[in-house]
Amino acid sequence: MDSNTAMAPTIIHLRHEDKPLEHRSALTPTTAKALLDAGYTVNVERSPARIFDDDEFSSVGCSLVPTGSWREAPADHIIVGLKELPEEEFPLKHVHVQFAHCYKGSGGWETVLARFPRGGGALLDLEFLQDPNTGRRVAAFGYSAGFSGSALALKNWAWQQTHPATEPLPGVESYPNEGALIADIKGALEAARAKAGRLPRVIVIGALGRCGRGAVDMCLKAGIPDDHILKWDMEETAKGGPFQEIHESDIFVNCIYLTSKIPHFVNLESLKKPGRKLTVVCDVSADTTNPNPTVPVEGLEGEPLSVISIDHLPSLLPRESSEAFSNDLLPYLLKLNDWQNDPVWAGAKKLFDEKVKTLPKDALN
Numbered sequence: 501m502d503s504n505t506a507m508a509p510t511i512i513h514l515r516h517e518d519k520p521l522e523h524r525s526a527l528t529p530t531t532a533k534a535l536l537d538a539g540y541t542v543n544v545e546r547s548p549a550r551i552f553d554d555d556e557f558s559s560v561g562c563s564l565v566p567t568g569s570w571r572e573a574p575a576d577h578i579i580v581g582l583k584e585l586p587e588e589e590f591p592l593k594h595v596h597v598q599f600a601h602c603y604k605g606s607g608g609w610e611t612v613l614a615r616f617p618r619g620g621g622a623l624l625d626l627e628f629l630q631d632p633n634t635g636r637r638v639a640a641f642g643y644s645a646g647f648s649g650s651a652l653a654l655k656n657w658a659w660q661q662t663h664p665a666t667e668p669l670p671g672v673e674s675y676p677n678e679g680a681l682i683a684d685i686k687g688a689l690e691a692a693r694a695k696a697g698r699l700p701r702v703i704v705i706g707a708l709g710r711c712g713r714g715a716v717d718m719c720l721k722a723g724i725p726d727d728h729i730l731k732w733d734m735e736e737t738a739k740g741g742p743f744q745e746i747h748e749s750d751i752f753v754n755c756i757y758l759t760s761k762i763p764h765f766v767n768l769e770s771l772k773k774p775g776r777k778l779t780v781v782c783d784v785s786a787d788t789t790n791p792n793p794t795v796p797v798e799g800l801e802g803e804p805l806s807v808i809s810i811d812h813l814p815s816l817l818p819r820e821s822s823e824a825f826s827n828d829l830l831p832y833l834l835k836l837n838d839w840q841n842d843p844v845w846a847g848a849k850k851l852f853d854e855k856v857k858t859l860p861k862d863a864l865n
């Protein structure tokens with residue numbers, strides 16, 4: 501199709517995100533405006549949680565619609581969101597663009613996935629939008645995850661220098677913007693430097709990837725000298741762990757994308773060796789759900805060791821992480837009016853069809 505003008509415009513419906521602590525958005529006022537300019541209609545659910553005010557969307561020309569109204573929207577509206585739908589049972593009649601986390605066999609995947617074929621709808625999962633030529637994901641939150649994870653690790657190290665070991669870092673709220681986060685981390689590091697007489701040494705593993713680049717950039721923006729940051733990727737870990745270099749760093753930020761079993765980078769035995777400087781580990785790669793930013797590691801003597809393991813790190817910077825993600829996605833969002841014939845969306849639909857075929861029969865009833 502060459503133009504939207506001859507036909508009724510494609511209607512995109514931006515959902516309110518229901519997940520607690522989720523302030524990010526798949527569309528931003530900037531990308532919504534680009535869609536409007538290209539002839540789309542963009543309906544935006546009012547959302548008290550979203551980092552962008554409702555007015556930011558209405559002022560660029562989007563129509564504001566009630567929170568949760570996607571359920572009653574006409575079947576040809578394309579429902580765009582970021583994270584999982586609320587846990588409900590009714591069959592889904594729309595095309596949904598979102599991260600659904602139901603393709604890797606995690607608990608309850610059948611129930612989540614079966615709702616789409618049961619209602620004649622489809623899932624175009626954002627995690628699996630790939631450039632057919634390079635196989636690379638077209639949009640991902642990795643950079644923001646590494647950036648935020650590294651920030652929390654620095655904040656945690658600074659806290660350790662200025663507070664007794666019995667007082668762990670309290671929970672953190674999201675920041676209104678990147679400047680506020682950097683100012684906070686710089687302030688904490690200054691206070692820590694005054695006390696400890698130095699800045700931390702950081703090792704980032706997976707430094708060439710999306711998360712790793714974000715982690716390194718955060719350290720630099722927070723004022724950590726470049727020679728205090730060890731940037732490792734495949735080449736440096738090829739010899740196999742555990743690694744003394746991790747032990748000798750103050751902070752370890754793990755950003756690797758692990759696809760097969762490899763020797764441990766650190767283990768309890770290596771951590772028990774005397775002379776450990778390492779006091780903070782941030783496992784950006786983590787796929788676990790942990791409501792607190794850090795957990796102390798038990799069974800170690802000497803310096804305390806905090807581990808940060810959060811699976812929604814980009815939520816710390818909802819504005820910038822949404823802007824970056826939605827901008828990367830925009831060229832593909834602009835193809836939604838003819839998604840069946842676009843290789844990236846059609847690839848996501850093919851994967852959906854394949855996954856639906858693996859559903860147990862009783863899940864479809």
Ligand SMILES: NC(=O)c1ccc[n+]([C@@H]2O[C@H](COP(=O)([O-])OP(=O)(O)OC[C@H]3O[C@@H](n4cnc5c(N)ncnc54)[C@H](O)[C@@H]3O)[C@@H](O)[C@H]2O)c1
Pocket residue numbers: 640641642643645705706707708709710711712732733734735737738755756757758762783784785786810811812813814
């Ligand atoms: N916690 C969160 O909120 C969050 C958010 C986004 C992504 N992630 C996770 O972070 C991980 C990384 O994602 P990404 O988008 O940065 O991936 P990526 O593919 O862009 O980068 C991964 C990097 O790790 C390197 N690597 C892989 N194996 C290694 C090894 N054995 N030794 C050293 N380097 C190695 C690769 O060479 C690559 O440079 C994934 O597991 C992803 O699911 C977590």
